Amino acid sequence: MALTFKDETFRDDFTFSNSPAAIRRFPFPFVEDKYMYSVNIEPHTTGPEGSVFEFPFDIDEHYVSEMRDRAMVLQEDPARCQALPHMMMAQWDMLELVMMSMARDYPDLFTLTRDGSKWHWVNRPLKIEQTFTFGDASTLPYEPMEYIGRQVQGDFSIQDQRDNQLWMDAGIITSQADWSLDFDVGMNFFEWHGPVPLAHEAGVFERALKFLLNLQISNPVRRLNWTMTINPRLDTSPENYHKWGKDRTTVTPENVGQKVHLRVEMQGLFRLPRSNAILFSIRGYLLSLDQLVTVPKWGRRLHRVLKTLPEELIGYKGLSRYRDTTIEWLSKYDDGAPTSRGGGPD
Amino acid sequence: MTISTLKSRPTYPGLSPDHNARSNIIVCDKAGAEAVTELFSRADDTFAKRSTVIVAEGTTDQDAETLKTALAPATVGFQPSLETGIARLREFLKDAPMGLRLYAAGSEPLIGSVVQAAADYSIDHLSIRTEHRGSLKRRVQCVHCKGFTENVTTNPVTCSHCGLTLMVRDHYSRRLAAFQGVCIDAEVPGEVPETEALYQ
Numbered sequence: 001m002a003l004t005f006k007d008e009t010f011r012d013d014f015t016f017s018n019s020p021a022a023i024r025r026f027p028f029p030f031v032e033d034k035y036m037y038s039v040n041i042e043p044h045t046t047g048p049e050g051s052v053f054e055f056p057f058d059i060d061e062h063y064v065s066e067m068r069d070r071a072m073v074l075q076e077d078p079a080r081c082q083a084l085p086h087m088m089m090a091q092w093d094m095l096e097l098v099m100m101s102m103a104r105d106y107p108d109l110f111t112l113t114r115d116g117s118k119w120h121w122v123n124r125p126l127k128i129e130q131t132f133t134f135g136d137a138s139t140l141p142y143e144p145m146e147y148i149g150r151q152v153q154g155d156f157s158i159q160d161q162r163d164n165q166l167w168m169d170a171g172i173i174t175s176q177a178d179w180s181l182d183f184d185v186g187m188n189f190f191e192w193h194g195p196v197p198l199a200h201e202a203g204v205f206e207r208a209l210k211f212l213l214n215l216q217i218s219n220p221v222r223r224l225n226w227t228m229t230i231n232p233r234l235d236t237s238p239e240n241y242h243k244w245g246k247d248r249t250t251v252t253p254e255n256v257g258q259k260v261h262l263r264v265e266m267q268g269l270f271r272l273p274r275s276n277a278i279l280f281s282i283r284g285y286l287l288s289l290d291q292l293v294t295v296p297k298w299g300r301r302l303h304r305v306l307k308t309l310p311e312e313l314i315g316y317k318g319l320s321r322y323r324d325t326t327i328e329w330l331s332k333y334d335d336g337a338p339t340s341r342g343g344g345p346d
Numbered sequence: 347m348t349i350s351t352l353k354s355r356p357t358y359p360g361l362s363p364d365h366n367a368r369s370n371i372i373v374c375d376k377a378g379a380e381a382v383t384e385l386f387s388r389a390d391d392t393f394a395k396r397s398t399v400i401v402a403e404g405t406t407d408q409d410a411e412t413l414k415t416a417l418a419p420a421t422v423g424f425q426p427s428l429e430t431g432i433a434r435l436r437e438f439l440k441d442a443p444m445g446l447r448l449y450a451a452g453s454e455p456l457i458g459s460v461v462q463a464a465a466d467y468s469i470d471h472l473s474i475r476t477e478h479r480g481s482l483k484r485r486v487q488c489v490h491c492k493g494f495t496e497n498v499t500t501n502p503v504t505c506s507h508c509g510l511t512l513m514v515r516d517h518y519s520r521r522l523a524a525f526q527g528v529c530i531d532a533e534v535p536g537e538v539p540e541t542e543a544l545y546q
Contacts, residue, residue, distance in 0.1 A: 195517050241490070241532045242532045
């Protein structure tokens with residue numbers, strides 16, 4: 001797929017939008033007309049050509065602009081990228097996995113040449129060329145996780161595995177759905193999920209942890225998660241909540257379609273070979289409701305999902321102030337017709 | 347009151363003597379000292395002798411004498427504040443031999459500070475025996491400006507650094523030894539619920 005990178009913003013004037021092709025490949029997360037947490041993990045295997053699942057790390061038309069937004073966030077708040085000292089091996093693991101994948105899957109855009117530990121990396125869209133020694137962080141302008149993290153879409157955290165637990169001991173997180181890496185770094189799997197309602201009681205995290213502790217090299221897995229965001233803002237961090245929180249009060253019946261966005265995270269989990277850590281990718285996709293309802297099935301289904309969402313999730317996902325307005329607006333697109341199974345467009 | 351369903355919220359099971367340890371370091375405040383006295387009464391005779399107690403809170407001379415008597419024959423050191431108490435603890439841990447057991451008793455900021463300092467010396471948090479006593483006050487980190495507000499007894503609370511009104515979440519970071527404070531009126535500035543004295 002030949003990519004044309006859009007020049008757009010995720011703050012201030014919010015010029016972000018999806019092309020018709022990007023709408024078609026949007027990973028709509030609802031497989032039925034209602035939603036509840038589950039351990040919805042599946043193998044992260046090669047998906048259909050052109051889909052967001054085609055490659056381990058999906059690069060799309062928003063790549064260049066997203067990387068520019070990430071650089072702005074890191075400039076303002078360097079603590080969005082942190083790694084505890086024992087994570088250096090895992091950082092190199094991540095760099096290797098991401099560079100190898102991107103060069104293999106997008107040869108027109110990225111090239112990696114390796115001669116022993118002498119590596120040469122070319123990133124054409126961002127106009128970066130770098131020769132470095134694999135394993136020697138002093139040969140890169142940033143530590144390895146930050147170096148490659150500034151060149152790949154999605155947030156990343158790296159989990160160390162010890163004592164039958166996963167510990168979030170590193171991450172580069174600039175477009176998070178309201179959680180703080182700076183606060184959570186060093187926590188275990190149950191601790192950093194502490195604030196999530198209902199799922200603990202349902203045993204979701206215990207089952208998921210047990211599964212992930214046994215994750216094998218070369219067999220990555222993925223799941224979809226979702227929330228809603230007002231304006232196509234990537235940086236919905238708690239750090240800046242006092243700046244963007246008031247966006248939630250700006251939704252009116254007239255502007256729902258432009259303001260309200262469905263935000264989907266394709267979360268990938270990869271076992272790393274040297275460190276035995278787990279790389280967690282959180283690849284976000286935004287879609288305005290105006291664009292979402294161009295797929296009739298999605299308009300119908302989102303209307304039904306929002307209507308039946310449990311109260312705790314409405315609060316946790318921060319939908320309370322604009323959910324009713326959104327449901328009312330979506331009702332115009334729900335004629336009551338049955339919807340097909342699965343998330344894809346009909 | 348310190349019980350919460352949130353998984354990042356620490357639990358404090360109470361002090362129990364480890365008779366296998368060759369030496370003990372016990373950090374407490376005045377309220378926690380009562381738990382230490384009770385610990386000694388449950389342990390064998392030589393346990394207190396093998397113990398060093400750091401009282402990390404200002405005391406009057408009279409209080410100090412009373413505590414020394416109550417905690418005898420342990421070695422008792424008095425520090426004027428939590429901060430200096432932790433500095434003293436770090437000196438001990440720097441030269442700590444094998445077979446040392448660490449205890450903390452008192453307010454949550456005290457226990458959290460002990461656990462935080464111990465992590466720098468590779469002491470696992472679960473190996474530290476802890477008991478909560480006295481005030482429910484909390485240490486809160488503002489997620490926005492990253493400043494710490496000490497001795498928080500209310501929810502919401504005003505950040506002592508940036509002045510935002512913060513909701514105190516039960517979400518707790520061991521690394522920071524603090525609860526998370528998040529702006530409570532970010533969506534509608536000024537829309538603040540009544541202040542509750544939840545952590546007296």
